[in-house]
Amino acid sequence: MKKILVDDAKCLACKSCEIACRVAHSDTKTLYGAISEQMPPAGGMHVEQGGKGRGFPLGCRHCQDPQCVRACVTKALYMSADGIILNDKRRCIGCLMCFIACPFGAIEKGAHKTEAYAISKCDLCTSSGQEPACVNACPTKALVFENPDDFSKNRRAKYLIELAASSEAAIS
Numbered sequence: 001m002k003k004i005l006v007d008d009a010k011c012l013a014c015k016s017c018e019i020a021c022r023v024a025h026s027d028t029k030t031l032y033g034a035i036s037e038q039m040p041p042a043g044g045m046h047v048e049q050g051g052k053g054r055g056f057p058l059g060c061r062h063c064q065d066p067q068c069v070r071a072c073v074t075k076a077l078y079m080s081a082d083g084i085i086l087n088d089k090r091r092c093i094g095c096l097m098c099f100i101a102c103p104f105g106a107i108e109k110g111a112h113k114t115e116a117y118a119i120s121k122c123d124l125c126t127s128s129g130q131e132p133a134c135v136n137a138c139p140t141k142a143l144v145f146e147n148p149d150d151f152s153k154n155r156r157a158k159y160l161i162e163l164a165a166s167s168e169a170a171i172s
Contacts, residue, residue, distance in 0.1 A: 001062070001082060001083040001084075001147070002124075002145050002146055002147055003061070003062060003145070003146075003147075003148055004045075004057075004059055004122070004124065004132055004134065004135060004143055004144070004145055005143070005144050005145075005146065005148065005151045006056065006057055006142060006143060006144075007141070007142050007143075007144070007155075008050075008054070008056050008142070009142075010140040010141060010142035011047070011050075011054055011055050011056060011057060011140065011142040012053065012054065012055070012139075012140055012142075013047050013049055013050065013053060013054060013055025014047075014139065014140075015047050015055075016137045016138060016139055017045045017047065017057050017133075017134035017135075017137055017138055017143055018043055018045050018046065018047055018057075018134075019031070019137070020045075020133040020134050020136065020137030021043040021044055021045040021059075021122075021132075021133055021134050022034050022040065022041045022042075022043040023041075023133065024125055024128065024133035025041040025042070025043065025044070025120075026040075026041040027041075041120075042108050042110035042120030043108070043120065044059050044060060044106075044108075044120060044121050044122030044123060044134075045057055045058070045059040045122060045134045046058050046059070046105075046106070046108075057134065057138075057142065057143055058104060058105070058106060059106055059121075059122035059134070060085055060102075060104075060106045060107070060121045060122035060123075061104055061106065062083060062084055062085050062122075062124070063085070064083070066079060066085050067101040067102060067103060068085065068098035068099075068101050068102045068107060068121075069085060069098075070101065071097040071098050071100065071101035072097060072098050073093075073095060073097060074091045074092065074093055074095075075088075075091060076088045076089070076090075076091035076092040076093075076098075077098050077121075084123065084124055084126060085121070086123055086126070087118070087119065087120075087121055087123065089118035089119075092118045092119060094118075096109060096119070098119060099119060106121060106122065107119050107120070107121045108120045108121065124145075131145050132145055
């Protein structure tokens with residue numbers, strides 16, 4: 001299953017991913033419309049500030065053993081057949097047990113016009129049928145949407161190339 005993964009060395013904490021997420025989940029699907037809505041859309045991506053102008057984008061990790069799903073008493077949060085943790089906002093009673101149970105803080109308390117208690121979390125933009133909006137919006141390509149095994153393989157290859165280059169530089 002593809003996941004949103006982060007190359008934290010590339011993140012500038014510009015929050016483009018947060019903005020794109022909120023626009024993608026707005027009623028109007030436009031930036032102006034999203035900020036003008038009476039109940040602005042909650043987002044599923046959050047950028048936490050790090051030191052030296054860097055940040056770390058954090059969204060739902062779509063865990064294999066999701067504590068949030070276990071904690072949801074109404075089964076509003078559930079795992080789809082393809083491993084995506086989804087939220088049926090009509091079933092949410094606002095108990096916030098999922099919010100408390102998530103070890104990453106990736107669930108946001110929020111409300112939309114018609115859902116008084118619904119929480120908000122990353123849904124990998126499943127309703128759009130395209131790559132997640134946050135990934136497409138990242139100007140530095142710090143966010144990627146790929147299989148974790150491929151991500152790890154690519155990072156190992158990059159590390160080996162950098163190691164070989166530094167060894168050659170040391171010899172010269």
